[in-house]
Amino acid sequence: MNRNEITEQIVVARLAKGLSWQELADAIGRPVMWTTSALLGQHPIPAELGRVLVKKLGIDESAVPTLAAVPMRGGLPTSVPTDPTIYRLYEALQVYGGAIKELIHEQFGDGIMSAINFHADVQKKPHPSGDRVVVTFNGKFLPYQWVSADDTPDVGVGH
Structure with missing residues (x-):
């Protein structure tokens, strides 16, 4: 599974479980901005914290090594953002x-x-x-x- 697929799973699982980004941040004792950015693929998540998050989200633990890897940061799908x-x-x-x-x-x-x-x-x-x-x-x-x-x-x- 690649980082984009894992990010999709995270977003879907968070919504399905009714979890806020703040609740996920609280679960690992990290700031909400950092946690949200990390779960969206912009920071590596230490494996021990990744295990806590995948369990809380109910996604497969096989995502942990990818979440722990240093990501390709930045970049938007277009040069001028459309969102x-x-x-x-x-x-x-x-x-x-x-x-x-x-x-x-x-x-x-x-x-x-x-x-x-x-x-x-x-x-x-x-x-x-x-x-x-x-x-x-x-x-x-x-x-x-x-x-x-x-x-x-x-x-x-x-x-």
Whole structure:
């Protein structure tokens, strides 16, 4: 069974059993965002946690090794996402991405926000004109470092 087939089984089993992503996260003591992403194929799930999850979901334990393998991360089926929810996040980054980049560089210097040393969260915030979606990305700042051929960081001008 490949990862896509296992992901389909996970989604179907979760819905059939009436389990929330939060309940699955609680079962393994991990954050809901990480657990959901992992079960959708974006993170390896340690085998001991994978066994807990497949049992709770009622899917075959033969899925555990695939769930534990390092996945091919990222990628969407199309270059511009067509799912409305994902497209709106993409749209927000198109509109605000340049400003976010400029503000990161102004406040931190030349570098990036890590998606490896990272935390994400989604919260519902009640509002009189309609509930608000609050998405938080919390990543470690990694400055660009230019290195010479002998891997000694150069100080000064980049190459």
